[in-house]
Amino acid sequence: xxxxxxxxxxxxxxxxxxxxxxxxxxAQIRSMGLTLSGIDTTGTRYGKPGYNHFILTTVIxxxxxxxxxxxxxxxxxxxVLNLSWAIRNFILFGRCEAGDxxxxxxxLYLVLLASIILMLTILFPKMELKDEAEQDL
Numbered sequence: 001x002x003x004x005x006x007x008x009x010x011x012x013x014x015x016x017x018x019x020x021x022x023x024x025x026x027a028q029i030r031s032m033g034l035t036l037s038g039i040d041t042t043g044t045r046y047g048k049p050g051y052n053h054f055i056l057t058t059v060i061x062x063x064x065x066x067x068x069x070x071x072x073x074x075x076x077x078x079x080v081l082n083l084s085w086a087i088r089n090f091i092l093f094g095r096c097e098a099g100d101x102x103x104x105x106x107x108l109y110l111v112l113l114a115s116i117i118l119m120l121t122i123l124f125p126k127m128e129l130k131d132e133a134e135q136d137l
Contacts, residue, residue: 004065011064011121015057018114022050024107027093031100036093037107049089053111056082060118064125072125079122086115 004012022038029036034043038050056078063075090112094104 005126007121007124007126008064011061011118014114014117014121015061018053018057018111018118021107021110021114022053024110025105026089026108026111027102027104029100029102035105036102038089038111046092049085052085053082053115056085057118060122064121072122075122075125079119083115083119086112 025035025037027036028034029043032043036044036046038053039048041048059078060075060082063071063078090104090108093108094102096102
């Protein structure tokens with residue numbers, strides 16, 4: 001049985017933090033009396049952005065556990081998508097609209113931080129490369 005590397009453990013921890021942060025408050029709009037999270041955006045047209053993080057994070061974790069070069073390359077794509085989605089949410093949930101300026105909450109910061117950590121674990125995986133003749137592509 002193979003033990004996970006530090007990078008894989010860190011990716012798992014970041015994925016757990018990201019998942020929990022999607023249920024935490026992301027923004028508070030005092031004038032409307034709304035507290036928004038990644039799952040509950042009642043009263044706005046933001047949809048449910050947390051579900052996209054769930055899908056991307058699951059794919060990232062599966063690809064992180066596969067010790068093949070193609071999986072690491074595919075993981076870059078999903079990591080960039082996840083990070084860009086987190087940046088988009090950070091901007092969207094914090095912007096002023098029609099004079100109402102929401103107050104960013106801890107969940108939004110944790111989602112961004114966890115997405116950055118996930119991206120770093122994708123950029124620097126611990127993987128031993130074999131000779132070209134032995135490696136499956």
